[in-house]
Amino acid sequence: MSTTVIRDVSINGERRDVVIAGESIAEVVASGSADTAGATVIEARSLIVLPGLVDLHTHLREPGREDAETVETGTRAAAAGGFTAVHAMANTDPVADTAGVVEQVWRLGAQAGYCDVHPVGAVTVGLAGQRLAELGAMADSAARVRVFSDDGKCVSDALLMRRALEYVKAFDGVIAQHSQEPRLTEDAQMNEGVMSGVLGLKGWPAVAEEAIIARDVLLTEHVDSRLHVCHVSTAGSVDLIRWAKSRGIRVTAEVTPHHLMLTDDLVATYDPVYKVNPPLRTAADVQALRAGLADGTIDVVATDHAPHPSEDKDCEWQAAAMGMLGLETALAVVAETMVVTGLLDWAGVADRMSIAPARIGRLEGQGRPIAPGEPANLVLIDPAARTVVTASALASRSRNTPYAGLDLPTRIVATFLRGRRTYGSDA
Amino acid sequence: MKAHLLSAADLTRDDALLVLDTAQELAQIADRPIKKLPTLRGRTVVNLFYEDSTRTRISFEAAAKRLSADVINFSAKGSSVSKGESLKDTALTLEAMGADAVVIRHSASGAPHRLATSGWIRGSVVNAGDGTHEHPTQALLDAYTIREHLAGGAGDLAGRRVTIVGDVLHSRVARSNVHLLHTLGAQVTLVAPPTLLPVGVEQWPCDVSYSIDAPLPQTDAVMMLRVQAERMDSAFFPSAREYSRRYGLDARRMAALPEHAIVMHPGPMNRGMEIGSDVADSERSVIVEQVTNGVSVRMAVLYLLLGGAPLVADEEESA
């Protein structure tokens, strides 16, 4: 059994030696006291260690769009970003709406071995919003699906949404809603506001998101189920979720790194690298999202990693696909927007990017304390380093990062999945 | 002058006056028996039209030809463009053909920006209308026309009151005019039903009114925008009849204008919808003149962007 000693690393500000033996953490002891004989030693005096990151919202594109990303390239990108588990969204081709497809994705993830892949099941057949997919079959499959979403599309039919929320209670599932009122957002191109008016791009009003969230939290209360709100992007949405939580409604929410950092004035470049769903909003929304993440109204950061081949971005704004890469830059953006600003400490980051998403996804071996006997799912971070984002250096098959050229804090030194290094120079 | 003309908002007061003054000089050439100037000889101007707009394309074509430029018309119909070729690949083709300027009309807002800033081509880009964004040469020809009639054909438009009526939300003409007329010192009032005004319009450098009747008595120039009757299908207004009744310029409303006021329309008109036929054909209407001025203004834009030989260096002086 191989042994690795991470020596003199900071866990929540305390210096420790962490001994990994096989797939688990064997010991967490005072700095300098671990036995290093025969072990691989990582000198970690300037580093911190967090539980491996967990993404609730990843588009791996396989099956169907292997030109944009595969399970293998996407999970390599995840490992490079410090993730040890990702939830693969269902909007593939074919759609992940049967036990067969979710098991295929799950198996591809296991074969690639870079991080755990937990398929998200579609709520409705073909994401068509007409009838429920076989949620129970997906839950009972080898993939053990617990998160269901039509992401990319909103379950806009109120009755269907109610039934889905009710039905998943039988296996402790959660409906992850892409909150977008379809009629209010037909052909919408960017946040509706001053910028959309000036740029002549069709607006995507905040109310199109908020109206669905308001409806869904009330439905969730009525049937006493679990709702997860994907990629919250407006200040009004934060208020609604705060209100719902204060009533005891079982709602959780995520925010993407890009909505914590980027604003709709970037659209003035008409560069589709900034085109995303939901759209980039205003500086006031960004401030509200940061505050919501800091106070726990928003439970998690989720990447909404959305790879696209260059031809889908190297074109007119209107013709371009929506979405941006996120896995490899998520931690750096959270550090820049939440840690450097003093809104979250590293324990807070561990909660929002590992512990809480693992809890929402009902993942057993992820988001665990760094303690003896726990699975060795870990990420080692240099918090003082800075990294310039280089699109061509990303592990993802696609290049649509909005952060290219930016100098961002932190560097990921190594990622461990059950004791095995999935990222890092000695991997 | 800048390398491209993408947005009227990019023009300073001096830029705009330079275009108008140059256009005025060039207009005089149009009155001569030989209308051609050798100034852009050997330069290539491509008209890249993704939307059918015969009038705008012909105007740019005439402008380029009068400056002796080689003109290539690349329109969507019957070309690789209609076969799904990307804007990027088309741009690379134009670059290989040695285009010095690309005049682009596109249904997607921002397409000219992409062309100018993506590194696909080196030539100058002229926005000939992009989606619901801007149409800067239309604003320049409108400003030119207003200046000829109301400001003695010189200087800026300080203190002139221009009322723009209609579908502001979908109008690239309105956006460009608000920017340019404001830059030139005019006071602009936009008139539209609330559904046809963009969110955030209150931050534009103009006034906004839901009523056409209030601003008319203080208006020097009224500009009627084309309103597509199909907009009522998306509930922007209940019916063409109601729109026409509440926002159309008919003879009765025209009578409320001051004596000197002019009536403008960027064309093509929906007679009986936003403008009455008798109004369009009245002596206050300068709609036909706008078309004529369009050629002069577009000549000035191409001339200034491509840095043509000095205008004074014609036959006598260069001989």
Ligand SMILES: [Zn+2]
């Ligand atoms: Zn989504």
